[in-house]
Amino acid sequence: MFSTLREYHQAIASAIWMVILSIIPQDLVRLGAIFLGGVIFVCNIMDAMRPQNRMKKLQHRLQSLEAKLQDAVKSGIMCRSDTNFTAQIARNMGGIRYRTFELYEKTLLTSGGILQEIKAFWEGHSRDINECIEDVEALERDLEINHAKVLKDHYSSWRYWPN
Template identity: 65%
Template sequence: MFSTLQEYHQAIISAAWMIILSLIPQDLVRAGAILFGFLICVHAMRPRTLMKTLQLRLSSLEEKLQDAVDSGIMRQSDTIFTNQFTRDIGRIRYTIFELYERMLMTSGGIFQEVKAVWEGLSLKINQCIRDVDDLERDLEINRAKILKNRYHLWK
C-alpha cells in the first residue's frame, strides 16, 4: 500500500489534520473568517495608512503647482482661479494639520485606532484625499485651457 516510510508519515499527518479539522465547529471557522475580514478592513482604514496616502497626494499636487508656476501657467491664469486655488489649498493644508494632530493622538495602540475609525477619522481623511484630488484635477484643467489658448494663437 505505501511504498516508502515517508508516504506512510504523510498519510498519518493528513489523517490527523482531517480529524482535527472535523472537530472544529463550523461556527468557530465562520467567526474566525469574520474576524480576519474585520482586521483586514481595519488595517486598510487605519488613519496612519490613510494619512501617508494623503501626504503623498498633497506632495504630488504641490509638485504640479510648482511646475505650473515655473512654466508661467499660474501667471497666465485668471485672478479668480488663482485666488480660489490659493484659498482651497490653504484650507486643505489646515485640514491636514488638524487630521494629523488627531491621528497622532490615536497612536497609543490598535484599540485607539479602531476607536478613531469608529469616530470617523478615516472618513475625514478620505474626504480630504478626495478634496486634494479635485484640486489637482482643477489645476490640470486650468493648465490645459491655458496651453490650448497659447497654441490656438499659432493656428
C-alpha cells in the same frame, strides 16, 4: 455473514459513523476556510482604513499636488491663468494644508494603540481624512483642467495648421 443481530447492528452503526466522519471533516475544512478568508478580508479592510494609513495617503497626495502646483508656477501656467482661479487655488491650498495639519495632530493623538485607533475610526476620523483626500484630488483635477485650458489657448493659433 453476521452470526447475531447484535453484530449486524454494530456493523450498521460502524458504517453510519464512517459516513458521518467522512462528511464532517470536509464540511469543517470548508467552513474553516470560509471563516479564515472572512477574517483575512476584514483585517485587510480594517488595516486599509486605519487613520495612520489614511493619513500617509493624504500626505502623499498633498505632496503630489504641491509638486504639480510648483511645476505650474515654474512653467508660467499660473501666470497665464485667470486671477480668480489663481486666488481660488491659493485659498483652497491653504484650507487643505490647515485641515491636513489638524488631521495629522489628531492622528498622532490616537496613535497610542490599536484600541485608540479603532475608537478614532468609529468616531469618523478616517472618514474625515478620506474627505480631505477627495478635496485634494478635486483640487488636483481643477489644476490639471486649468493647465490643459491654458495650453489650449496658447496653441489655439495652430488650430488650422496645414498638413
